[in-house]
Amino acid sequence: MAERTTPSIPAKLAGVGRRLQALFESREKGPAKPTRAPGETAVEKSSHPSMPSAFGVLVRKEIADHIRSWRFILLLGIIALTCVASLYTAMNSIREALGSENGVHDFVILKLFTISDGTLPTFIGFVGFLGPLLGIGMGFDAINSERNKGTLSRIMAQPIHRDDLLNAKFAASLIVISFMFITLGLLTMALGTLIIGIPPTLEEFLRIISFLVVTICYVGFWLNLSITFSVRFRQPATSALSSIAVWLFFSFFFDMILQLLSRGLAPSTASATVQDVMSYQNLMLWLGRLSPYTLFNEATTTLLMPSIRNLGPLTQEQVYGAIASPLPFGQSLLLVWPQIIGLAAATLICFAISYVLFLRQEIRGRS
Amino acid sequence: MDTVIDIQELTKSYHDTRAVDRLSLQIKRGEIFGLLGPNGAGKSTTILMLLGLSEPDSGSISVLGINPTREPIPVKRRVGYLPDDVGFYEDRTGLENLMLTARLNRIPDNQARERALELLEQVGLTHAAHKKTGAYSRGMRQRLGLADVLMKSPEIIILDEPTLGIDPTGMEELLRLIRKLSREQGLTVLLSSHQLHQVQQICDRVGLFVRGRLLAEGDVGSLSRTLFADDPIMITAELDELVPELRDAIGSIPGVHQIEVPPAKSGPAESNDTLTRDLPIKVLIRADRDCSPEIARTVVNAGVRLFSLNRQQHGLDEIYHRYFAGGEEHGRTNDAKHTG
16 A cells, blocks of 8 residues: 555566566666655665666565475476377377378468367467466466465565565466476477478468467466455455466356357348447457457467468458468568457456555465 | 664544554654553554555655655665564575575675575574575564564564464573674664563563554553553551551551452362361452552551561553553553543
């Protein structure tokens, strides 16, 4: 409550770890921080110029905690196993896919992520389903476990800003998640290259990297959601359950509700004009996009399947004359740009909520 | 001696209850001040406001000349705070926990390590420096907490219920340690507790804090004088019998206004016993002034055997029972008595 004199969220988020220290300091010194207590950073910097900021120290500590924890190892194991499994099924069916398309070997590496022989979901299917679990698992006890262990008030009594802790929790988890997904994605690509024997083109590589960035955004959303719940609820079990409830809602029930709605809203087939059908389709599409799951699916499938040319309904005349060729990378990215922004915005909204909640909360001992 | 903590008319409410009610308090450099009060008196709230972790509704605070509500960071750099029931990262060792605190205070690692080991020795935890804090006992945790607070070489340390949940030996050790550190390093110590008896031994001054208000402050002697100014002095005499003539004689001593024989605590079967009947009778005398010499003379002149004569000082027990025991409810009835 008392420490609202803090710099803006982007200014704080900018300092990710020690390597971005320089950037962080230059921002702090910049004009964007008139709210900080006067003289305070100047003293810090001049007395020990080489010491990392409190934020950097906390990020390092959090990353170390994550990597040492059993929870992280378990989650990593689950994700790694599913990736291996989906790679295996993709390998089984990739021969058929390659054989049937009479010599068209475009985007073979991308197919590793998107096809399956039907026994197991695809790579992106798995990531879409298990990514939230990973995010929730990393964040659901971020603040309330500190509170329950009695460490929160001890850390808060140190000369740090109150938001440093929250920012560090978020940044550290996101760094760990990013490393994990980038490693897994590159490993899958490398294994695929080794087994198939066709190296990825630059475009494929860029597509995979952007797919990984979207995945990180998506997992970051769930991470932030669970951090928000961990600020709000005192018991880790409550916050974990609430996060899982939201996850289940968007994974299963949201679609069911949409179906119910669509039945009610559908124009009658006898009297509907093209206009009616179009507006109805668009409405359903936008309603569906309220779910981060839909956004993620649209974004990743478009990025990994260049043959997808659009995400909404098309009229006959729009299709007329179009060449059925894959989209270039830039166009695919342009197509899903709104989805990516949507995911990032959802993440930021959750973060803002947890930020405000945390700054307004009273720091007491365990209670 | 300059004032390092200056609180003026501090008020803080939660919803409709007043946690701290127009509190004014000054603490001087180098003294050990005990903030004593029952649970829920507002001690922790006051401490949180001193550190800028909570915002006051009105009133002003100055810690080392800085307003902690507006500038919490410079205050927290120079003030150490040991929270109520402190916790540590349980999968880290004691030393690692101290090193984290040092880094957050921007102490270079090599200096910090030296200081941490030195402090661990001072609090007697050298043997456990490389043990994970999850395996620490409660007393060890509190001592590690003290080392943690001292890592940043503070000018003031604030300890919230430092003795809670420790066995009597451990408590005495911890308090002695606090006193020693305070004397050696000229630290100002503010400690809160509801364990009046133990804590007052090391405090230079205490403040009695009940229901958000500071009832009295000073050393224990002056405290009882202010608190019991209007109360009669109690004199207990042990006699072998109390004949009515003697009762009248004592009653006629100037100043005495009540004589009372408290009922025997033993059951009827025991009182019939010849042995217990020979035991002296306790007589409780209330007087406006100290008239024990006259009472003694009267008793001896009457030919009654006097076993003991005891003038009861209003000590901590009285203070404790009057203000602390029963917690909030007691506080309320006393409030009513005082205002009415």
